[in-house]
Amino acid sequence: MARVLVGVKRVIDYAVKIRIKPDKKGVLTDGVKHSMNPFDEIAVEEAVRMKEKKIASEIIAVSCGPAQAQDVIRTALAMGVDKGIHVDIPAKEFETLQPLHVSKMLAKIAQDEKVDIVILGKQAIDDDCNQTAQMTAAVLDWPQATNASKIEKGDKDVTVTREIDGGLEVIKCKLPVVISADLRLNEPRYATLPNIMKAKKKPIKKVTPKDLGVDTAARIEIVSVEEPPVRKGGTIIPDVDTLVAKLKEGGFVP
Template sequence: MARVLVGVKRVIDYAVKIRVKPDKSGVVTDGVKHSMNPFDEIAVEEAVRLKEKKLASEVIAVSCGPTQSQETLRTALAMGVDRAIHVEVAGAEYESLQPIHVAKILAKLSQDEKVDLVIVGKQAIDDDSNQTAQMTAAFLDWPQGAFASKLEKTDSGLTVTREIDGGLEVVKTKLPAVVSADLRLNEPRYATLPNIMKAKKKPLKKVTAKDLGVDLTPRIKVVSVEDPPVRQAGSIVPDVDTLIAKLKEGGHI
């Protein structure tokens, strides 16, 4: 049976209206509700289902970030994950943490924990990078199935149905492999109160990037973070002829 490593990220809750800092150095995070990245919830659910089907022997959750990331890990444990690893990254290092760093951390932990499958969300809703799964697969030199909408375990490995621009693509991979979860892969469960209580007793190990031999020097510098331009107000036209005339003029409707 496979051992599964699942990556979870603490992000600003999807229902919160994002505000840009006055100095344009980033977005306001102080006093703002955070939760698990929704695509990572789907990744956790898929990993737990594999264990429930007896296709996985153990599920390990990993999160990179400040102390509050442990809350996100406890949510994963309450959903059915067996144990958690918190990679402590705080302050300026966390502000400049990039997918390449997270991928190196996940790759190193995958080797240390001798896992057969890595599942992460296809992207985080804060930076929308959509890079971590692909980079992790590259560092490990493992096959990958990104944007998975269906995951099936076979005798030889995995069959992954991928959502691509033109429709669906089915790929077969051997294990070990890296998979990223798309929206339609499953419907994540809610953590019940008894499971939240049990999660408090499950093991949660703390390590640092330095312990794992990963250098967190930033490769990218964020020059400015700005609000998107305000959309211009539309106008109502009386008939199709007027609409066509306006479009020909190249004006806004």
């Protein structure tokens, strides 16, 4: 049976309206509701289903971030993950943490834990980078299957159906492998109260980037964070001739 590693990121909840800091160097996070990145929830659900099918023997959840990152690890444990690893990163350093930093840390943990499958959300809803899975596979020099909508495990390989422009692509990858979860892979379960209570007793190991041999020094500088421009209201066009005239005025048609 396979050992599975899942990445879980703590992000501002999808239902929260983001507000920019007064200095325009980031977004306000204090007192704002956070939750597990939705695509990471899908990754956790898929790993738990693998264990229920006797495909996976153990699931490890990893989160990189400040102390509050343990909240999403506990959520993963309540969903059925066996143990957690928290890579402790101070809040100030976390602001400039990039996918490359996270990929190097995940790769080191995957090697140390001798896992066979790494499952990550295809992207985080805060930065939308869609890079971590690809970079992790590159650092490990493992096969990768991104945007997975279906995963079927064989003896020493996995068959992944992935969504691409214009249809579906089916690929077979030898283990070990890195997979990123797409929206239609599954529907995550809600953690039950008994499992939430059990999760409090499951172990969370705390490490630092230094322990993993990863330099998290900032490689970017946040120059400015701006809100998108307010969209102007539309107008109702009475007929086609008026529409064509408006398009010409706007320079959309010659």
